[in-house]
Amino acid sequence: MKALCIFLLCAATSYTYGNTPNEYACPHAWTQRNGYCYRYFDDMLPWSIAESRCHEHFDSDGIAHLVSIHDQAENDFIFDIFNSANGDHGDLDNTNTPGTDLPTGMWTGLHQEVRDGPWVWSDGSSNDFTHWLPGQPDNGYHARGRLNEDCVIIWRNDIGSESTRQWDDIGCDVQGGMPYVCKMPAVPEFNDVEDSRHHQRIL
Ligand SMILES: [Ca+2]
Ligand SMILES: [Ca+2]
Secondary structure (H helix, E strand, C coil): CHHHHHHHHHHHHHHCCCCCCCEEECCCCCEEECCEEEEEEEEEECHHHHHHHHHCCEECCEECEECCCCCHHHHHHHHHHHHCCCCCCCCCCCCCCCCCCCCCEEEEEEEECCCCCCEEECCCCCCCCCCECCCCCCCCCECCECCCCCEEEEECCCCCCCCCCCEEEECCCCCCCEEEEEEEECEEECCCCHHHCHHHCCC
């Protein structure tokens, strides 16, 4: 308890300076961009379990959720993290080239909480950007009949394909699961309060 109190005191003290943060900190293995931390996970899971796994990661500014996307640059950044990952899927094409053995998509946090309801991000952020593939979302409507697709992936077609990086709604419990990217707020750092830095890094 004593150690916790000391930590809380340090954290509170560091934020009283109130300056605009000069930088942001992310835990090891997470990539920082514009005040958020991102990390790709290569385990193949249903959407709801992937979202729960994200919740296991947090820092002093919040917990992680499946990634939300708010402009084209962020979409491209996330796709590049995914596409450049080696992943744990084996060397399927025997080229040992990063990205070539990845699944055809990765989960985002966009989903429908009720069937055919509004699309919402699991982190509660505003729905202000979409990047659907042509004809999507289609709720799985095709020759086999109407399915139920309430969760969204960034589609990864062949490298260089025009349709790469765009979104598709698919079944949340799709067979085999999908890998995913988690996102959480980064912790502001203040260059003029050098000794506060380490206290702000919980993870
Ligand atoms: Ca749907
Ligand atoms: Ca679809």
